[in-house]
Amino acid sequence: MKQIAILGSTGSIGTQTLEVVRANGDIQVVSLAAGSNIVRLEEQIREFSPKVVCVWQEEQARELKRRVADLPVKIVSGMEGLLEAATVPEAEIVVTAVVGMIGIRPTMAAMEAGKDIALANKETLVTAGHLIMPLARKRNVRILPVDSEHSAIFQCLNGEDKRRVSRILLTASGGPFRGRTREQMRHIGVEDALKHPNWAMGRKITIDSSTMVNKGLEVMEARWLFEVGLESIQVVVQPQSIIHSMVEFVDGAVMAQLGTPDMKLPIQYALYYPGRRPLGGGRLDFAVLSQITFEAPDTVNFPGLALAYRVGKQGGTAPTVYNAANEMAVRLFLEKKIGYLEITDIIEAAVEEIPFREDPGLEEILETEQMTYEFIKGRWKV
Ligand code: NDP
Ligand code: MG
Numbered sequence: 001m002k003q004i005a006i007l008g009s010t011g012s013i014g015t016q017t018l019e020v021v022r023a024n025g026d027i028q029v030v031s032l033a034a035g036s037n038i039v040r041l042e043e044q045i046r047e048f049s050p051k052v053v054c055v056w057q058e059e060q061a062r063e064l065k066r067r068v069a070d071l072p073v074k075i076v077s078g079m080e081g082l083l084e085a086a087t088v089p090e091a092e093i094v095v096t097a098v099v100g101m102i103g104i105r106p107t108m109a110a111m112e113a114g115k116d117i118a119l120a121n122k123e124t125l126v127t128a129g130h131l132i133m134p135l136a137r138k139r140n141v142r143i144l145p146v147d148s149e150h151s152a153i154f155q156c157l158n159g160e161d162k163r164r165v166s167r168i169l170l171t172a173s174g175g176p177f178r179g180r181t182r183e184q185m186r187h188i189g190v191e192d193a194l195k196h197p198n199w200a201m202g203r204k205i206t207i208d209s210s211t212m213v214n215k216g217l218e219v220m221e222a223r224w225l226f227e228v229g230l231e232s233i234q235v236v237v238q239p240q241s242i243i244h245s246m247v248e249f250v251d252g253a254v255m256a257q258l259g260t261p262d263m264k265l266p267i268q269y270a271l272y273y274p275g276r277r278p279l280g281g282g283r284l285d286f287a288v289l290s291q292i293t294f295e296a297p298d299t300v301n302f303p304g305l306a307l308a309y310r311v312g313k314q315g316g317t318a319p320t321v322y323n324a325a326n327e328m329a330v331r332l333f334l335e336k337k338i339g340y341l342e343i344t345d346i347i348e349a350a351v352e353e354i355p356f357r358e359d360p361g362l363e364e365i366l367e368t369e370q371m372t373y374e375f376i377k378g379r380w381k382v
Contacts, residue, residue, distance in 0.1 A: 129224030216308025
């Protein structure tokens, strides 16, 4: 029995991870964590019998405790509880599927406790990659990518010498607004932006995909995971989302991983790496598919991608400012407090205004996050 912890178990990645657990029957879930969805947590507790469950909101934690009083499960809350769920002694792998920078501390705590990380929570690597990667080496733990593009790259690199990689070709769908000008995107509403052409995901990443900020975050995620320079990472738009990413080697060979858009494949691959398990679901039918097309990304109308390369090159706290500004801007957009184009306007303004710090520690990263939120609240009067 493999024992795992799932942080963010009620979300899109979290519930699909539990589907993988259910289908395989040889994984034991020892802890779960979520923000506030106690209805779904109760169902998960009754089905998977974890030992520890964290609910971020204290009030909801108390309510959940009452609901599952008949079961031998420990309910905890807040950051202390999240750290406990991330470090339960039995867990070998921690699936980080919380959304946002809230994932940094539990991810690092799990690594300190010697656990492998199945990483979906890209915001953690974007903002603290310079702390996470050395920590992985020091504690001898693995960071197994769950993000589909990074899983594809990871699969292409299997058995290869990393020093023989010349380029990483990170594919992007281009999102629902591919081909539009900024002017044509001015009046986009929340409902329009929540419709992704190929993937069903959580709300924040769906908006990020539509602005191409998700691809910007993924460029920075790839840079840490595969330890390559940003200049060696090229984004290729592949609107059908069939090629999940590619790697070019020094002899010109290009390896790609293809498949239907289904996150259960990268999740399962991370949980059983280096093995492969059967997985149900659709298969590619090349006769029906008939074509796979490619384009260069539009960095003029989608400035979030070019800006990601800029902050990535700058390093230090710049990626934290980019990421934190995006987290807040997306929240404000979802609350209908700002317009669609203001998401990238806010990121640009924050990157210009927030003081830069080189080589930040964890506390400085979290301070920069707060500083970014304060700046946006002041400037946008929200
Ligand atoms: P969702 O919004 O669907 O789920 C987020 C999860 O995090 C929920 O379980 C939520 O709980 C939980 N959560 C939120 N705040 C807290 C908190 N303070 N403490 C503990 N748990 C919390 O997001 P996704 O599953 O879509 O994405 C998760 C991560 O995976 C993101 O970083 C995303 O970028 C990445 N990712 C997602 C992909 C996808 O297909 N969805 C693909 C690739 C990467 P609650 O439900 O109670 O609010
Ligand atoms: Mg992705």
